[in-house]
Amino acid sequence: MQGALEHYHQTLKIMLCKYCLEDWDRGVPFLQFATREVPQESLGFSPNKLVFAHRVRGPFSLVQETWSSNLSKSQSLLHYVQDFKTCISETLELAQENLKQAQDNMKVWYDRKARLREFQVGNEVLVLLAL
Incomplete structure (x- = not known):
């Protein structure tokens, strides 16, 4: 879901650059309206x-x-x-x-690029822990 939000923000930035040369703050509501009108795939x-x-x-x-x-x-x-x-x-x-x-x-x-990996007892693996 984070990727979708980042994609939306990137799209909004591009639209702001194209649409709002000056007074960008006045254009934001119109651009938001436009992006909220488009069906999401x-x-x-x-x-x-x-x-x-x-x-x-x-x-x-x-x-x-x-x-x-x-x-x-x-x-x-x-x-x-x-x-x-x-x-x-x-x-x-x-x-x-x-x-x-x-x-x-x-x-x-x-799944087209995913590969099944099997590990046996004693194999060395790298474990990343998120804190």
Whole structure:
């Protein structure tokens, strides 16, 4: 998991360098929004989809909705909450399945170069202890 976080930080640094020549602190929220909108390969969903159970509406979505006039009809609060709960459950279940598949794929790649090693009593080995 540490590698994924480091990869995210590296991506964010590159985006900051490309996007924000001056006033980088003003661009961070926009870049974070952009990175949270992109589906992650291992999960198959964007972080926003996993947290909010729907695609978060950004500026372009709002403009598109206004132009196409496809605004959804109002619904009761109870109906909204029930739909939200169902969507969250289904999304998390699919994300777990996708993550399991990604882990299986990573194991296959790792196992291609892994070699079975057997040790006998009396063999010399190097043991590294983490403190």
